[in-house]
Structures are given as C-alpha cells and as structure tokens.
Amino acid sequence: MLLGIGARRYRKTLLLVAGIPALWALSIQWHRLPEESRESDFRVAQFNLNVENQRTDLYLDGLRALDADVLLLQEITHQNVSGLAALDDVYPYQSICLNADSQHGVGILSKTPMEGGGCRPAQRFTWRELPEHDINVASIHAVWPWPDRQHQHVRAWGPQLRAARGLDTTAEPSLNRLILGGDFNAAPWSETMRQIQIMGQLEPLPGAPITIKVMGVPLPIDHQLHTPDICPQARRHGPSSLGSDHTPVIVEYLLQAC
Numbered sequence: 001m002l003l004g005i006g007a008r009r010y011r012k013t014l015l016l017v018a019g020i021p022a023l024w025a026l027s028i029q030w031h032r033l034p035e036e037s038r039e040s041d042f043r044v045a046q047f048n049l050n051v052e053n054q055r056t057d058l059y060l061d062g063l064r065a066l067d068a069d070v071l072l073l074q075e076i077t078h079q080n081v082s083g084l085a086a087l088d089d090v091y092p093y094q095s096i097c098l099n100a101d102s103q104h105g106v107g108i109l110s111k112t113p114m115e116g117g118g119c120r121p122a123q124r125f126t127w128r129e130l131p132e133h134d135i136n137v138a139s140i141h142a143v144w145p146w147p148d149r150q151h152q153h154v155r156a157w158g159p160q161l162r163a164a165r166g167l168d169t170t171a172e173p174s175l176n177r178l179i180l181g182g183d184f185n186a187a188p189w190s191e192t193m194r195q196i197q198i199m200g201q202l203e204p205l206p207g208a209p210i211t212i213k214v215m216g217v218p219l220p221i222d223h224q225l226h227t228p229d230i231c232p233q234a235r236r237h238g239p240s241s242l243g244s245d246h247t248p249v250i251v252e253y254l255l256q257a258c
Contacts, residue, residue, distance in 0.1 A: 032207035033251075037233035040252030042133060043067070045238065046181035046224055048074040048141070048246035051103045055243030056083040062242040064090055066250055069111050070130070072139035072181035072224075076105035084109065095119070097126035097139075106139040106182065118163060125157055127164035127178075133255060135230070138164045140182035142192065150185065154192055161200040165227070178202065179253065181224040183246065188220060197225065205232050205251065212246050224251050231258035
C-alpha cells in the first residue's frame with residue numbers, strides 16, 4: 001500500500017516536472033513578438049555557424065541577406081575566419097575572439113566602427129562598444145549543462161558581464177546599454193538563463209523560438225537578452241539552409257525604453 005502511494009506520488013512529480021516546459025511554451029504564445037516591425041532602428045542577428053559547416057557559400061550569402069546591423073556569431077574556426085573576411089564589404093568591422101587551438105570562437109561583425117570591449121576565448125565571451133549607436137554588444141557560447149559544468153562556466157562570466165554592462169565603471173548611462181546574444185545551450189526557463197539575467201541585469205525576449213533539433217527533439221537554446229532601456233520590436237528565424245544545425249535568430253530593436 002505504501003509502495004503504491006509512493007509510486008503514484010513519484011509519477012505525479014515526474015508529470016509536474018515534465019509539464020513545466022510545456023506550460024512555459026503555452027504561456028509565451030500569448031506574449032511573443034511579431035516577426036516584422038516598422039518602428040525598429042537596430043537589427044541584430046545571432047547565429048551558431050557550427051564547427052563542421054563547410055558550406056561557406058551558403059552561410060556567407062545567408063548572412064548578407066539578413067542585412068543586420070550587427071552579427072553575433074559562435075563556433076568560429078580558424079578555417080572560416082578567412083571566409084568571414086569576405087563579408088568586409090558589408091561588415092568592415094570584425095572582431096573575432098579565438099584561441100590558437102580552438103574551434104569554438106565567438107565574434108562580432110558590425111557595419112559601424114567598434115571600440116574597446118574585451119575578449120575571453122577560454123570563456124567564449126567577447127563584447128565591443130558601438131559608439132555610433134551608444135550601445136554595447138556581446139557574443140557568447142555556453143558549454144553543455146552536462147558533463148561540462150555549465151553553471152561554473154556561466155558564473156565565470158560575471159566580471160565580463162559587469163564590464164560589458166558598464167556596472168564597474170562611471171560610464172554614461174547610454175554606454176551601459178547591452179544586447180547579449182549567443183548559443184546558451186539552455187532553455188529560457190533554465191537556471192542558467194536566470195543566473196545570466198541576474199548577473200547582467202538583463203531581460204529576456206518574450207517567447208522561445210526553436211533554433212535546433214537534437215536527436216529529433218526541438219529545443220530553444222539560442223537567445224538574445226537586452227537591458228531594460230532597449231525595446232525589442234520583432235523577432236524571426238533566419239533560414240535553416242545555411243549549413244548549420246542551428247537557425248539564426250534575428251531581432252529588431254528600438255534603442256530606447258519601451
């Protein structure tokens with residue numbers, strides 16, 4: 001009898017835990033962003049190139065077509081650094097953060113000049129200042145939750161987040177604005193995302209678009225976060241034909257508070 005009660009409670013607990021993502025997905029359908037906006041003045045595209053992606057022609061043409069003001073890229077290898085350089089007619093300002101022996105570089109490509117910032121290749125974290133827009137942007141790539149100890153990896157971002165956010169300086173308020181994008185390897189409802197939001201005093205976008213399928217399971221693990229003084233207007237997926245297992249996330253912002 002006691003075993004039967006325990007089994008029923010166990011099954012109910014499993015159903016409750018398994019239902020949290022489903023309830024989240026249902027609730028965000030009422031708060032998702034439109035796909036287009038006429039009010040935005042700044043477009044950011046985030047994309048994990050995939051280290052095994054050999055279709056340079058596909059992703060270069062695809063990235064051009066996105067026509068973003070800034071590209072936040074992950075899984076940059078030494079092989080495709082030269083490929084990205086071919087975009088210098090559109091993105092003449094390129095900042096690649098990559099170890100000599102790494103295949104998981106992160107980078108920022110911009111149409112306008114970049115200044116300052118920081119590069120931490122071991123932590124897969126880079127950020128730069130965009131003075132023409134009075135904003136900072138950051139590209140990150142978190143390790144897997146297991147067995148790579150994602151919580152420790154993300155916690156080490158604290159100093160970089162504070163620097164990118166301007167929390168450790170006396171910078172003008174406009175320089176404290178930040179858009180952070182990347183492959184977080186974490187769902188919106190995860191502890192990882194909550195921890196990042198707290199450390200950087202950042203806000204998530206409403207909704208959780210699927211950006212990758214792992215063994216056939218659709219997952220929302222690529223995201224953009226922003227400071228409260230930036231207003232997201234629209235979000236859409238890029239094409240799935242760029243040679244990567246990820247799809248780009250394109251967000252239209254209004255660079256002022258909502």
